[in-house]
Structures are given as structure tokens and as C-alpha cells.
Amino acid sequence: ASMGGERSTKPQDDIFSDHMCNILGQLEDIFRKAVLVAYPDVSDPVIQIQLSKHADYQCNAAMALAKILKKNPREVGEMIVKNVAPGPMIEKMDMSGPGFINIVLSQEFIRQQITNVIMNGVTPPPVTPKRVVIDFSSPNIAKEMHVGHLRSTIIGESLSRLLEFLGHDLLRLNHLGDWGTQFGMLIAHLQDNFPDFATKSPPIADLQAFYRESKKRFDEDGDFKKRAYEAVVKLQAHDPVHIKGWEEICTISKTEFQKVYERLGVRIIDRGESFYQSRMEALVKELDDAGFLEEDDGRKVMFADGAGIPLTIVKSDGGFTYDTSDMACIKNRIEEEKGDWLIYVTDAGQAQHFKSFLACAVRAGIYNPSVTRVDHVTFGVVLGEDKKKFKTRSGDTVRLVQLLDEGLQRSEEKLKEKERHKELTPEEFVKARDAVAYGCIKYADLCHDRSRDYIFSFDRMLDFRGNTAAYLLYALTRIRSIARTAGVNREEIVAEAKKKPIELDHEKEWKLARTILKLPDVLVRITDDLYLHPLCEYLYEVSTVFTEFYDNCYCIEKDETGKIVKINHCRLMLCEATAQVMEKCFAILGIETVDKM
């Protein structure tokens, strides 16, 4: 039942010739224009385009529009089709059902787009560049960096890579907890154990143990507790000796954090809570002068519509809180850093805090939601295989460095089990081991809906079957090896593509080509809601569709002796485009790829 309204819009120009096109977005544009030409009185029509089983894409705008116009949906559909401006993308359209418009992409357009990918790599869909300030990782000094911070680090790094690829200007900030009251007891403990810390760096090998010792004294020894309080006051008054002790402790912690970032390929700038001390002082005065603060049991609090719980801006002892620092911080990011998009990546447990300070920032006139985009990107808890909070056997929180070490060791075992060490050089083996270990940890996190809790399982993430980094990295090396086997290098494939667009013939070739071209739409979608798992699903889809293609289409033909008798260059081009797309996905996910594994 697909007749009527059939019409050809053959390619006439080459506006898409040098970048990848976000097809869904472009179609939406094309159809919005068509609707507005057909029905100029309709304001802001809803244009819904989706992938279709019958054609390539489907536009469902006619039904909703027919209701508004009190017309027959098929008639409306035909009117829309008639008014679609000719362009290079659409081969033909027809109607089915009550008024669905089926859209078939032009083959020439697909061939051109695939050829572009081969020549220019994956290029970003057009976006308006923004100044993005992204706050992620953000562990607390002297306390351990735990798996929650690992999630924030992995998600934040990947979002940063996504937005950078799209052309945004990123400021990646590590909002370290480096200014809390814990520094009082840490400095007091430092004075007792390393009295000459002002001149010699204290050799603290285990800062967390040091933290625990000082905490114990703080809880048990009244005198010590008093000294700890005095130390905080002196620190916040910038007494040089106390500042020195604070710096020493921060340095030890940051050096530890840096090791994790280096191993995971994370780029981030330290800008802890201490950075905002003077800004907090100024802000508190401002808020107080403007009459936003209320007395409550010796504290100064701030209410706002929609805040739920009020913020504690000044404690009864005069100190500032996490609330105060986030108020000063958002002011800095909007006013000084000129951020027009702020992103915070933290566990979902902080949702209330974010809701409150954002509402108060609106009330104080610091933040205007219609000018600045703010996203609190939340994630669930990491669980162990027993579905309880992720802990070591002895019940301690898992240290990140240990976790990464275990990942390396497990990855090594897995690769040896597959006898990879017999085929790879020692350097290649180490590269593969690292890529698989860190890639798996990242991918396991990113491929789940981040808002849910997720179960951390080395066994599962290192499985070489299914939707895992281990499988996908391996699949990519296989694709890369096809051209290698044929003795054709990338330059030759690119040169071929430059000569003339790729020819596609087999049904599975077309399917793979269409799948490759979906990437820009996936990127647009994940930029809307900042959920990364659809990108992982897409990456997995590409590799599955590639397998289908490869099982059905010879790229290289050999005779009985194993000698290559025929190379299908267009299929090698398709392999190249597939590899480009997969590599781009890995790059955005922050996963290192390897040539061999």
C-alpha cells in the first residue's frame, strides 16, 4: 500500500560533499520547510523523523497535522511530499498506512558520504560553539579517590571529548575537596609527626592511613580536637605555616590522583574549593547586603523557590560550607569564565544539593536558565557482583590504583589464555593489555544507562563476546587487518576514493553504509541529554553489521594455495570507513585502540 506522492528529488548540488551530514536533523529541516510552505498558517509544526523498516527514514508529521487542520492525513502527507524542496539527499518518497511518509535516501548521496568519510575521516555535524565549563572527577584531598570518582572521571572525560569533537571550547575542571575542616586535624597531626614540614617535605607514603590516624585522635583526644579547630582558623586566615602544611598534604594527594589520570588518559585542570575562598567571602557579603540570607540558630541560610532544602551559607562558627563554595563557584564560572554551558558530573546522591544551589543562584540573579545551560549529569552507585556496594573482601572501599592494577593483571591473563603473547611482540602485548584493561573498565561504565546503579565485574567486562570493549577492540583490529592482508595501505584507499566515489552493490554493503552514516545523528542525540550509552550501542551495531557484511561479501579472494587472486577495492573502502567510524567512537569514549591484539 505505498502509492501516490511518489516523486524524485535527485541530487542537484553537492552541499554535503565535504562533511558528514546528520541525516535525521537535515531531514527534519527539509520537512519542516515543506510543511511551512504547504501550510503557512501552522506555527511551529512537530516534525518527527525516525528510522524505518520499509524505507530508510519515515516522517510522521502528517497525522498530527491532519488533526489540527481537520483534514485527511494522506492528503496532508501528499501535500507535504509535493512541497519538499529538491535536494541531494532524497531519492524518493512514498506514502504508506494512514499517512506515513517513507523516505528513501539517494544512493548517490550515500556513496558520496561514505567516500567523504574515507577521505576526510569522521567530521562533526554543525553546531554553534559554546564555552563549556565541565566539572568532573573532583575527589577530596586526603580521603581516598573511590569508584564513584572513577565513574565521574570516566563519564566526564568522555563528555569532554564529545563536546570538543563537536567544536565547543572546553574548560575541564577538577573541583577538588581541598578546603574542608579535615585540614585542621591533618595539619595538627602533621605538626606532631613531622615538625620540620615547613622546610622538608614530609615522607608520607600512605596519606589515607595518615588521615585515619588523625581522625582517630580527633575523635578520642579533646586537646587534639581543640588544636585541630585552631589550625583550621589559622589556615583560613592564611597563616604561612599552616598554608605550607596544607600545600604539602595537597601535593601528596594530587600526585596520587594524577597517576590515575595518566593511566586513564584523562586531561583535567585542578581547581579545588580553596580557589573560591576570597570569592566566598565577597559573595556572602553580597548575599547578606541584598537581604537573601536569614538567621537560623546562629547559621545564615538561604531559601529559594524550588530549592527544597535551604542552603547553609555560613555555619554558626563563621565557616563556609559545600553550599557556599558551589554558589561562589557557579558565579565564577558564569561571570569570570564566561561559561555558557556548565556541566557537573557527580553521583545522583548530590541531586538535592544541586537543586538547592541552582535555585538559589537563580534567585540571587547569578544564573539565568534561559541564557546559560546547566546540566547536573548524575550517575548511580557502583555495586559489587553481590549487588552490594562495591567493597574489597575486607570491607574497605576499593582503591582506584589497586583496581586498575587488577584490571591490568586480569587483562594479561585473558590475552595469554587466548595465546596472544605468542603472536605479538612484547611491546604489542603490553599495548594490547593496557588498552583492553582500561578500555574495558571505561566501556563497562559508559555502555550502561548512567543514571542506574551498575555492577562492576571484571569477568563480564573482559569477555571477548558480546558488547564489551574487549570484543570491539578485537573486531577493529580484524577490520584493520583486512587491508593489511591485501597489502593495500590507507593512502592507497584514500587515493582510490579521491578518484571516484565508492560503488556499492550487495544488500549488506548498503546496510553497512547506511549504518555508518548514522553516527552524526547519534552524536547529536547524546549531546542533547548527555547519556553516552547510545554511542556504545551504536558502536556495537556497527561491528555487528560489519560482521554480516563480511560474512556475505568477499573483500579478498584467494586460490587453493592461499594466494590472493582478487582484491575488491570498494569493499576495502567500506572496511576503511567502518574502521574510521569505530575509531571515532572509541576516541570519544576515551578508549585507546591498538593495531594488533
Ligand code: ARG
Ligand atoms: N568533591 C565532591 C565529592 O567528592 C564532588 C564535587 C563536585 N563538584 C561540585 N562543584 N560540587 O563528592
